[in-house]
Amino acid sequence: MNYTEAKLKFINTWGTLGSLWGINKAMAQIQALLFVSTSPLSMEEIMDELKISRGNTSMNLRQLIDWGIVTKEFKAGERKEYFSTEKNVQELTRIIAKERSRREIQPAVKTLKEVYTITDDGTAETKELIKQTKALHDLAETADIMLNKIVSHKQNWLTKSIFKIFN
Amino acid sequence: MNYTEAKLKFINTWGTLGSLWGINKAMAQIQALLFVSTSPLSMEEIMDELKISRGNTSMNLRQLIDWGIVTKEFKAGERKEYFSTEKNVQELTRIIAKERSRREIQPAVKTLKEVYTITDDGTAETKELIKQTKALHDLAETADIMLNKIVSHKQNWLTKSIFKIFN
DNA sequence: CTAAAGTTTCAATAATTACTGAAACTTTAG
DNA sequence: CTAAAGTTTCAGTAATTATTGAAACTTTAG
Known part of the structure; x- marks a missing residue:
């Protein structure tokens, strides 16, 4: 080639x-x-x-x-x-991750919250909807915070994160 | 609502x-x-x-x-x-992450490797192509390994990862 | 100012992707 | 075995999304 x-x-x-x-x-x-x-x-x-x-x-x-x-x-x-x-791959990833968080994850988190905070009318169906959307909300929110933390240090976030996770 | x-x-x-x-x-x-x-x-x-x-x-x-x-x-x-x-959000995320890694990240990593291992003809253009695609390859590979490690523990991977990264 | 160089916009169209519905197929109860 | 219940396939079509190209717009050199 x-x-x-x-x-x-x-x-x-x-x-x-x-x-x-x-x-x-x-x-x-x-x-x-x-x-x-x-x-x-x-x-x-x-x-x-x-x-x-x-x-x-x-x-x-x-x-x-x-x-x-x-x-x-x-x-x-x-x-x-x-x-x-941007020629630096880490910086590039940082920018992309931040934008995706802002444009996609955060609005989704917001909607999930609207759904799981409806009034519980006591039926099994409502309880399930609340339970499941809350679980998803919490996961998405945590993942988003995690992503932002990982990526918010301009230098060497990748190495640092790997070090921490792998040990 | x-x-x-x-x-x-x-x-x-x-x-x-x-x-x-x-x-x-x-x-x-x-x-x-x-x-x-x-x-x-x-x-x-x-x-x-x-x-x-x-x-x-x-x-x-x-x-x-x-x-x-x-x-x-x-x-x-x-x-x-x-x-x-699957009703458990963490398990659901695990499955999705694994599938995406297998279907998308891994093939991309493979292609990037094919590109950056071309023979260096000494021109600035070739050197730049090799340098940049190698950087991308290494990042993608590391990110993929990281993702798989994070997600490969069936229980509590989220909490564990957060604990490690935030401290 | 005008003309030239360059950029942006957007309606029309092309390309892609998703969806339908009916026919073909599969399974099982009797 | 046959008929009924259920599932899958796929050619045709609808819906969506991307792209073109020409006109409108902007900027600047002279």
Whole structure:
């Protein structure tokens, strides 16, 4: 496998994986491309490499910027915008974990709470609903807190966590 | 909010969440329904409550069984099959985590390895590709091992992990 | 100011994914 | 064995989601 094939394989794998955990293919592919690029890329270069339209590129770049994964760069004396992604994998994971927590886990926790705090009318069905949704709520909340703690230290959270868990 | 509303809200939230992390809506809803039900349900009952077709119910139930989340039950003297889900949230999480590791993380790790082990032709581009995909590979592999370790103890893995990480 | 370069928006359309329903199949009671 | 009860399959269709491309908009050099 040569460079071009390997790069393509990486971008495609990342694209597929992305859609598995809720970000779309193009968005994941753009991120992958920037992740292995030696310098920031312009919109033209991205469109060209990934064979996607200008509109698609623009929208997905904006989402990536929203997530805090990609940043705009300006080259001296150039009008065009260039884009680059966070290159440190741990920092990248931190950003993604925080965003997912905020966008998905926390709203779910909130809804679960609304469900399990309904008034108990004494029937077995209601009792079961309350019991089970409360269990799920507590798990989700704890997992979320755990995730945030693990990931909230900018440096070496991974090594630290592993050390603690494995001993 | 009364019982019926709360139950519906739970099923819908779970359905939406499910699609966010890669299982489809109907599948997540069936699981949710069984999760708060006081007894195993027949296919008819599931179809009826969720207003989905027989075919859809059958296929998604099978997937849930494949995942090991749902089991068939037989009632004495009855021909019909009844279905129930794992009711313990920690056990449920364990099963899901294991399946996701096996189906998604491990194949991704494998592909990343194929990419970062290409022969280094000495160019900056190749070096960057190797460096970055190796970093991602190592992170994914470590995270996967970590997840499996955390979750591989049937009892109280959550409490134990929290204890270790928070101190 | 204008023109050129660049970016964003969004309605139309393509691609993907999920769902239905009826037919085929399987199992079991009699 | 047959008929009834139940389950599965899958081609067709519906619903959803992603993508295009052209027009509108923004910015800046001159």
